[in-house]
Amino acid sequence: xxxxxxxxxxxxxxxxxxxxxxxxxxxxxxxxxxxxxxxxxxxxxxxxxxxxxxxxxxxxxxxxxxxxxxxxxxxxxxxxxxxxxxxxxxxxxxxxxxxxxxxxxxxxxxxxxxxxxxxxxxxxxxxxxxxxxxxxxxxxxxxxxxxxxxxxxxxxxxxxxxxxxxxxxxxxxxxxxxxxxxxxxxxxxxxxxxxxxxxxxxxxxxxxxxxxxxxxxxxxxxxxxxxxxxxxxxxxxxxxxxxxxxxxxxxxxxxxxxxxxxxxxxxxxxxxxxxxxxxxxxxxxxxxxxxxxxxxxxxxxxxxxxxxxxxxxxxxxxxxxxxxxxxxxxxxxxxxxxxxxxxxxxxxxxxxxxxxxxxxxxxxxxxxxxxxxxxxxxxxxxxxxxxxxxxxxxxxxxxxxxxxxxxxxxxxxxxxxxxxxxxxxxxxxxxxxxxxxxxxxxxxxxxxxxxxxxxxxxxxxxxxxxxxxxxxxxxxxxxxxxxxxxxxxxxx
Numbered sequence: 001x002x003x004x005x006x007x008x009x010x011x012x013x014x015x016x017x018x019x020x021x022x023x024x025x026x027x028x029x030x031x032x033x034x035x036x037x038x039x040x041x042x043x044x045x046x047x048x049x050x051x052x053x054x055x056x057x058x059x060x061x062x063x064x065x066x067x068x069x070x071x072x073x074x075x076x077x078x079x080x081x082x083x084x085x086x087x088x089x090x091x092x093x094x095x096x097x098x099x100x101x102x103x104x105x106x107x108x109x110x111x112x113x114x115x116x117x118x119x120x121x122x123x124x125x126x127x128x129x130x131x132x133x134x135x136x137x138x139x140x141x142x143x144x145x146x147x148x149x150x151x152x153x154x155x156x157x158x159x160x161x162x163x164x165x166x167x168x169x170x171x172x173x174x175x176x177x178x179x180x181x182x183x184x185x186x187x188x189x190x191x192x193x194x195x196x197x198x199x200x201x202x203x204x205x206x207x208x209x210x211x212x213x214x215x216x217x218x219x220x221x222x223x224x225x226x227x228x229x230x231x232x233x234x235x236x237x238x239x240x241x242x243x244x245x246x247x248x249x250x251x252x253x254x255x256x257x258x259x260x261x262x263x264x265x266x267x268x269x270x271x272x273x274x275x276x277x278x279x280x281x282x283x284x285x286x287x288x289x290x291x292x293x294x295x296x297x298x299x300x301x302x303x304x305x306x307x308x309x310x311x312x313x314x315x316x317x318x319x320x321x322x323x324x325x326x327x328x329x330x331x332x333x334x335x336x337x338x339x340x341x342x343x344x345x346x347x348x349x350x351x352x353x354x355x356x357x358x359x360x361x362x363x364x365x366x367x368x369x370x371x372x373x374x375x376x377x378x379x380x381x382x383x384x385x386x387x388x389x390x391x392x393x394x395x396x397x398x399x400x401x402x403x404x405x406x407x408x409x410x411x412x413x414x415x416x417x418x419x420x421x422x423x424x425x426x427x428x429x430x431x432x433x434x435x436x437x438x439x440x441x442x443x444x445x446x447x448x449x450x451x452x453x454x455x456x457x458x459x460x461x462x463x464x465x466x467x468x469x470x471x472x473x474x475x476x477x478x479x480x481x482x483x484x485x486x487x488x489x490x491x492x
Contacts, residue, residue: 008233008301008302011304016092016094016146017092017147018093018144018145019095019096019145019148020141020144020145020147020148021033021095021096022100022145022148022149022150022172023100023150023152023169023172024100024101024103024152024160024168024172025100025101026103026158027151027152027153027160027188028151028157028158028188029151031188031217032149032188032217032220033075033095035217035220035225037054037075037095039220039221040093040225041076042054042055053076054075054076074094074095074096075094076094096144101137101171101172137172141172141175142175145181146181147182147229147232148183148184148232149184149186150172150173150185150186151186151188152165152169152186152187152204153165153189154188154189154214156189156190156197157188157190173185173208177208182232182233182236182237183232184213185204185205185211186213186215186217186228187204187212187214187215188215188216188217189214189215189216192216193214197214198214200214201213210235211232211235211277233276234276235275236276236302237276238273238274238276238279238305238307239304240304240307241273241279241282241306241307241309242308242309243266243311244311245262245311246312246313246318248318249262252321258291258317258321262311265292266286269282276300276305279297279307279309282295283296283309286309286311291314291317292311292312292313293312293315294311295311295312296309297310352368353402356402357402360402360404361404364403365401365402365404367401367402368402369399371397374397374398375395375396375397376395376397377393377394377395378393378395380392381393399480407460407461409456409457409460411444411452413444428442
């Protein structure tokens with residue numbers, strides 16, 4: 001016997017499982033309550049006195065159309081604490097067994113003077129039996145139970161025709177649906193495996209969109225009880241739904257079109273998920289998306305209302321993302337290895353220069369420190385200073401000093417007439433204010449403005465003489481190694 005369903009049920013109801021057994025009269029509600037108490041609750045009660053007391057409180061049940069329950073009955077009177085197996089969290093279970101809605105063909109609610117009058121906690125004066133039965137049933141549905149078991153029949157129990165229970169059955173289920181309380185429908189049948197019972201279950205399931213189980217209530221097994229409670233558990237609302245997506249999607253920004261498309265599709269389908277049992281249906285609906293290869297339920301914690309769905313995308317989606325970042329498509333394994341090799345080399349260089357470049361970007365000057373492989377030591381030698389001796393060894397290693405030079409470029413062509421100059425000015429100004437990318441794409445004598453400015457900057461860079469660059473390098477080298485912090489500069 002699986003214990004998980006009881007543990008998760010207890011978690012979902014904060015340890016108190018109150019099962020409201022409702023439905024028309026004489027369809028087996030008291031029999032269901034007594035049967036579940038006998039096979040699940042009483043054997044698992046630890047306190048012997050409480051167990052005996054609960055046994056004495058069991059409702060009466062008997063065959064035939066005569067009403068046996070005269071008022072709502074809570075069994076046990078004070079929620080019995082039970083522990084099934086090796087659970088760390090014991091829980092309390094209690095059944096609310098009601099009279100039910102009166103239907104045609106039953107006996108026991110009238111005498112020779114008409115409807116019986118009964119006293120209730122809800123009125124000062126006696127009221128008709130059928131009215132009291134309805135009020136008690138409604139209170140169990142709305143106030144006393146956190147799980148509903150709607151009992152009905154296929155017409156093979158107690159001589160109650162199927163047509164007689166339909167109106168009451170429908171009214172009770174509509175109430176449960178209106179308040180959003182999880183429930184299951186149990187069809188009490190002498191022949192639950194018969195095609196008639198199966199067809200009725202299918203009809204009720206389609207009509208009420210709820211789980212329907214056919215069983216012979218007075219002969220229910222523990223597995224059938226567990227199945228009924230499990231079906232009720234999966235009717236609880238979903239509290240949290242997570243999507244386990246491929247980890248390579250984390251490399252993409254949230255603003256990337258693929259991530260936006262996936263999130264939008266998930267949000268669209270998630271809006272139709274309300275219950276725990278809807279999770280399986282969601283996986284099938286997600287497969288309708290062109291980019292999803294598989295969607296599977298990874299885990300479901302019905303007790304907390306949490307579920308995780310694992311998504312896998314189609315291989316061509318990953319390939320298309322890679323091609324977005326590649327200058328040329330990669331087709332063979334050889335090309336992939338060459339790309340990885342070049343990327344590794346570029347990565348090492350980037351890691352070395354990254355901090356220096358960032359420093360130069362912020363402060364105008366950045367420096368990289370040498371690696372151990374670049375150290376070139378001199379031969380150690382003895383040195384003497386006054387009466388003291390020591391050892392001297394020097395080392396040379398390259399460091400790269402990165403300077404940020406804010407270069408200036410100017411664009412001032414003579415176009416010709418004032419009209420064309422004004423038109424160009426208008427286009428450039430509009431692009432400057434509203435679309436910088438379009439600004440650089442502006443054609444000047446058949447050349448994009450970006451290329452014009454780039455050539456101007458490149459010309460200025462090449463114009464710096466080699467000997468001047470060498471002098472600058474020697475000057476910085478002397479300042480670093482000799483500690484000469486003063487410098488006189490002549491710019492000619």
